[in-house]
Amino acid sequence: MDNGMIRKYEKAKMYAEQTERMKVESLVVNFDGRNNPHAVSFKEGTWHCDCEFFVGREKCAHTMALELVMGDMLESLEVA
Numbered sequence: 336m337d338n339g340m341i342r343k344y345e346k347a348k349m350y351a352e353q354t355e356r357m358k359v360e361s362l363v364v365n366f367d368g369r370n371n372p373h374a375v376s377f378k379e380g381t382w383h384c385d386c387e388f389f390v391g392r393e394k395c396a397h398t399m400a401l402e403l404v405m406g407d408m409l410e411s412l413e414v415a
């Protein structure tokens with residue numbers, strides 16, 4: 336890496352610890368579930384998953400796992 340890239344990498348490492356700077360607006364994930372693969376997406380503040388459990392509940396193990404992984408990086412449209 337050249338010096339310019341090394342400085343950017345140092346900055347990237349600092350940013351990586353400041354996840355509050357990042358707001359994910361949309362996300363598409365291929366989730367390798369225990370029984371089947373699932374298509375999980377996050378868009379405009381809401382989740383969608385193609386698994387059976389999600390239907391009518393709007394939450395499932397896949398979306399909750401991603402909420403745990405993403406933490407406060409998910410853009411929420413909830414009005415304070």
Ligand SMILES: [Zn+2]
Nearest residue numbers: 384386395397
């Ligand atoms: Zn699911």
